[in-house]
Amino acid sequence: MIDTLKHRLHAKSAALLISLENRLDHIMLAWLGLAGLASAIRIAVSPIHTNVPDFATYAPYILLVFAPAVSLLLALRWFANGERASQPQTRLARLGKWRGVARHEARNHELYGTTGIMVSLLVGMLINVPVRAAEYLTAMPALSGPVPSWLATLHTLMTADVVLMSSLYVIAFVAALRKVPLFPRMLAAVWMVDLAWQLLTAQLVAGAPGLPHSVAVPLQTLLDGNVKKVLISVALWLPYLLLSARVNVTYRNRVPA
Numbered sequence: 001m002i003d004t005l006k007h008r009l010h011a012k013s014a015a016l017l018i019s020l021e022n023r024l025d026h027i028m029l030a031w032l033g034l035a036g037l038a039s040a041i042r043i044a045v046s047p048i049h050t051n052v053p054d055f056a057t058y059a060p061y062i063l064l065v066f067a068p069a070v071s072l073l074l075a076l077r078w079f080a081n082g083e084r085a086s087q088p089q090t091r092l093a094r095l096g097k098w099r100g101v102a103r104h105e106a107r108n109h110e111l112y113g114t115t116g117i118m119v120s121l122l123v124g125m126l127i128n129v130p131v132r133a134a135e136y137l138t139a140m141p142a143l144s145g146p147v148p149s150w151l152a153t154l155h156t157l158m159t160a161d162v163v164l165m166s167s168l169y170v171i172a173f174v175a176a177l178r179k180v181p182l183f184p185r186m187l188a189a190v191w192m193v194d195l196a197w198q199l200l201t202a203q204l205v206a207g208a209p210g211l212p213h214s215v216a217v218p219l220q221t222l223l224d225g226n227v228k229k230v231l232i233s234v235a236l237w238l239p240y241l242l243l244s245a246r247v248n249v250t251y252r253n254r255v256p257a
Contacts, residue, residue, distance in 0.1 A: 020126075031130070032066075042061070043058070057143060068166045068167055078174075083178060083180070095243060097256065098252070115246075117240065132161075150208035179250055198226045
């Protein structure tokens with residue numbers, strides 16, 4: 001019974017992985033269309049203070065829409081032969097008992113690949129992009145004309161956050177999909193950048209002159225929520241990245257000793 005259930009779950013994860021790999025172009029086109037439409041709606045419903053919005057009004061949304069797509073294309077080129085990359089000389093993941101094997105032996109192992117639970121991590125990194133975009137579009141209006149300095153600072157920081165982190169998570173997604181040996185370290189670095197950026201944003205915005213209390217409170221709640229989401233991701237996935245036999249076989253070319 002348990003073996004049958006495991007077989008079904010593995011088959012479903014393998015089918016989902018194949019779907020992701022074969023439909024990356026469709027996913028990218030869907031993202032461009034939906035994100036572009038959502039951005040146009042956000043601009044249309046925002047209080048624009050000039051008759052003709054300038055480029056600065058549209059620039060954040062151009063970056064929001066195209067940065068993840070460009071990052072995806074670049075990462076697919078960078079990591080085209082990702083699984084052939086050399087293993088790092090220094091091991092940071094030292095928990096557990098493992099035995100290093102040759103690359104060809106790792107590839108022939110039954111656990112080699114990104115199926116199973118790894119598919120959930122892949123999907124989670126990809127879903128992070130539209131989730132962050134939706135939060136940004138909901139919280140940030142389009143700006144045009146003179147605005148308070150605190151609002152300009154807040155808008156710039158939140159735009160940088162969604163553009164930077166969406167791009168980094170997409171790059172990490174492709175690294176995982178292409179079995180790049182450095183993927184676990186890359187994802188850990190992205191988590192650290194994410195946490196640092198949330199803390200930096202909170203500090204810079206809190207010091208912006210004239211920040212209304214009615215804005216400061218929900219902003220702090222939003223940033224706290226972002227930090228908690230990252231910490232939850234770390235708590236859920238870091239043990240898996242360190243101890244999973246599949247991760248170790250696929251990305252570290254080592255098997256349980």
